[in-house]
Amino acid sequence: MTAILPAESAGTRRxxxxxxxxxxxxxxxxxxxxxxxxxxxxxxxxxxxxPVLYSFYLALQRWDGVGPMKFVGLQNFAYLLxxxxxxxxxxxxxxxxxxxxxxxxxxxxxxxxxLNSSVRYKGALRVAYFLxxxxxxxxMSLVFGSIFSDEFGILNWVLxxxxxxxxxxxxxxxxxxxxISIMIIWRWTGYNAxxxxxxxxxxPTDVLEAARIDGAGPVQTFFRVTLPLLRPxxxxxxxxxxxxxxxxxxxxxxxxxxxxxxxxxxxxMVLYFYNTAFADNDFGYGAAIAWGIFVVVVLFSILxxxxxxxxxxxxxxxxxxxx
Amino acid sequence: xxxxxxxxxxxxxxxxGALITLFPYYWLxxxxxxxxxxxxxxxxxxxxxxxxxxxxxxxxxxxxxxxxLLNTLIAAVVTTLLVLFFDSLAAFTFAKYDFxxxxxLFGILLATFVVPTQLSAIPQFTIMxxxxxxxxxxxxxxxxAANAFGIFWMRQYARGxxPDELLEAARIDGAGFFRTYLxxxxxxxxxxxxFLGIFTFVNxxxxxxxxxxxxxDSNHVTLQVALAQLQGAYVKDYSVVMAGTLVAIVPLxxxxxxxxxxxxxxxxxxxxxx
Numbered sequence: 001m002t003a004i005l006p007a008e009s010a011g012t013r014r015x016x017x018x019x020x021x022x023x024x025x026x027x028x029x030x031x032x033x034x035x036x037x038x039x040x041x042x043x044x045x046x047x048x049x050x051p052v053l054y055s056f057y058l059a060l061q062r063w064d065g066v067g068p069m070k071f072v073g074l075q076n077f078a079y080l081l082x083x084x085x086x087x088x089x090x091x092x093x094x095x096x097x098x099x100x101x102x103x104x105x106x107x108x109x110x111x112x113x114x115l116n117s118s119v120r121y122k123g124a125l126r127v128a129y130f131l132x133x134x135x136x137x138x139x140m141s142l143v144f145g146s147i148f149s150d151e152f153g154i155l156n157w158v159l160x161x162x163x164x165x166x167x168x169x170x171x172x173x174x175x176x177x178x179x180i181s182i183m184i185i186w187r188w189t190g191y192n193a194x195x196x197x198x199x200x201x202x203x204p205t206d207v208l209e210a211a212r213i214d215g216a217g218p219v220q221t222f223f224r225v226t227l228p229l230l231r232p233x234x235x236x237x238x239x240x241x242x243x244x245x246x247x248x249x250x251x252x253x254x255x256x257x258x259x260x261x262x263x264x265x266x267x268x269m270v271l272y273f274y275n276t277a278f279a280d281n282d283f284g285y286g287a288a289i290a291w292g293i294f295v296v297v298v299l300f301s302i303l304x305x306x307x308x309x310x311x312x313x314x315x316x317x318x319x320x321x322x323x
Numbered sequence: 324x325x326x327x328x329x330x331x332x333x334x335x336x337x338x339x340g341a342l343i344t345l346f347p348y349y350w351l352x353x354x355x356x357x358x359x360x361x362x363x364x365x366x367x368x369x370x371x372x373x374x375x376x377x378x379x380x381x382x383x384x385x386x387x388x389x390x391x392l393l394n395t396l397i398a399a400v401v402t403t404l405l406v407l408f409f410d411s412l413a414a415f416t417f418a419k420y421d422f423x424x425x426x427x428l429f430g431i432l433l434a435t436f437v438v439p440t441q442l443s444a445i446p447q448f449t450i451m452x453x454x455x456x457x458x459x460x461x462x463x464x465x466x467x468a469a470n471a472f473g474i475f476w477m478r479q480y481a482r483g484x485x486p487d488e489l490l491e492a493a494r495i496d497g498a499g500f501f502r503t504y505l506x507x508x509x510x511x512x513x514x515x516x517x518f519l520g521i522f523t524f525v526n527x528x529x530x531x532x533x534x535x536x537x538x539x540d541s542n543h544v545t546l547q548v549a550l551a552q553l554q555g556a557y558v559k560d561y562s563v564v565m566a567g568t569l570v571a572i573v574p575l576x577x578x579x580x581x582x583x584x585x586x587x588x589x590x591x592x593x594x595x596x597x
Contacts, residue, residue: 032499032500033422036412036415036500036501036504037412037416037417039409039412039468040409040410040432041428041431041432043466046450047447047465049438050446051442052446054446055442058445111340114336117330119333125337125341127584127587128344129341130583138531138550139568139571142550142568146561147350154367191590194590195590197591198591198592247440250532254554274535278536283445287445290439290444293439294441
């Protein structure tokens with residue numbers, strides 16, 4: 001928005017100097033273009049940029065949202081560093097991220113490989129696998145709440161049938177994290193399978209053909225040719241999962257409530273933020289938590305990038321398979 | 324791998340996976356069509372019952388719930404139309420016109436991707452309070468009326484899809500900028516509009532955190548918030564909650580199925596380019 005203003009105000013300021021029709025035309029020549037892109041920039045300035053700056057100011061205050069603000073300097077941030085609930089929420093979020101992303105990626109790869117072979121009903125299968133991704137998290141959290149229910153839940157009924165016995169899905173800390181992970185896996189496997197499928201279909205067939213002629217079996221081809229070639233798509237998927245995984249909120253809140261269930265095992269970073277800011281009306285500290293989450297997300301993204309985008313090992317393996 | 328047996332095994336495995344994926348929907352329908360007493364049995368009742376409409380009736384006797392269905396529909400439709408208009412207009416401009424600062428502005432637009440939503444949530448709430456929009460659907464619609472993702476995504480599409488000759492022809496025919504957008508840009512962008520439309524509609528329909536913050540305790544809650552409230556109010560009557568859940572997802576599933584092929588293809592293409 002700030003970048004648009006000079007163009008417009010420059011026009012009005014110089015108006016008295018050059019009043020020729022040609023000058024007029026020239027000055028207003030790009031007005032339609034600026035007007036066309038203005039809505040986004042205006043909305044972003046009001047509802048995006050200004051709030052971000054203001055949230056830093058808020059983080060320096062103590063404020064319940066109604067009464068007067070009280071300036072407390074860096075106290076909120078200092079407290080954040082010693083706040084065990086915050087650190088626990090980071091831990092929970094990362095645990096749930098790992099517990100969901102690893103199985104999800106493996107399952108999505110399997111589904112993608114299956115869909116990439118010459119089976120029938122591909123269209124219908126793709127839609128079936130993708131459907132969870134567009135269905136409301138709140139609605140499906142309620143359904144899963146019943147599936148996970150301790151005594152009458154169908155999952156425990158099945159587990160009893162196969163002899164595993166009851167799991168205390170909504171009370172035991174690890175079972176709680178498992179339950180949330182299952183919901184995430186259910187939601188995102190199809191999405192990632194579609195992404196991987198696109199990657200598989202964009203793969204140059206001559207390379208796969210060459211591997212086959214050179215006598216590589218299906219398993220060898222998969223690990224030495226397909227997987228390395230799929231790396232950019234896998235990278236995209238993992239980075240997207242990380243960004244999404246750090247934002248987990250609805251599953252926990254609907255399934256377990258604002259406190260993240262017994263022992264707070266389902267207390268994620270965003271849930272803690274919501275709970276502090278909008279349930280406890282502690283806006284100043286809530287803003288500090290938001291900045292804390294932001295820092296964690298940035299650090300995690302950098303780490304992620306470094307781990308996944310390492311030197312081109314994939315290419316070496318491709319050469320190895322072609323040899 | 325391409326043997327007949329391999330193909331059949333793969334298909335069977337894929338179908339089993341799909342059935343597991345779809346099971347929660349089946350289970351939802353089973354619970355919504357039975358009485359709560361039928362649900363709480365061991366072994367659980369696995370088939371549809373005859374109480375679906377009674378349960379839905381119970382849900383709708385809660386005036387709030389019917390209102391929330393309407394609110395969600397209004398928010399989703401209006402937001403989608405605004406996004407389609409503003410995003411396509413901006414995307415068309417960025418894709419096809421040179422003007423001073425175009426690159427810088429597009430760079431700023433891309434940079435806004437990294438702004439996390441939690442950071443702006445509290446100040447946004449206070450802005451809404453100042454504007455008197457708390458409890459009003461405007462608080463959902465206006466901030467979401469144009470977005471960087473849609474503009475970025477559609478610009479990629481517009482660059483390849485709109486031939487410069489067409490724009491030149493429009494100019495020679497005396498069409499102004501806006502006229503050109505309407506008669507040349509929009510028709511060509513139709514497939515992209517369909518995708519962005521479904522994407523936006525689904526997102527608004529499903530959004531939870533922001534509506535929960537800004538609409539709670541008002542007459543304008545959305546379905547997702549109403550669902551959470553329904554769960555709190557009907558702790559004992561599970562089948563009613565499930566009937567409400569069913570009502571909340573069926574319209575969305577219909578919208579998705581109508582454009583599913585197209586939608587899925589675009590999701591995949593976006594990932595490859597990204």
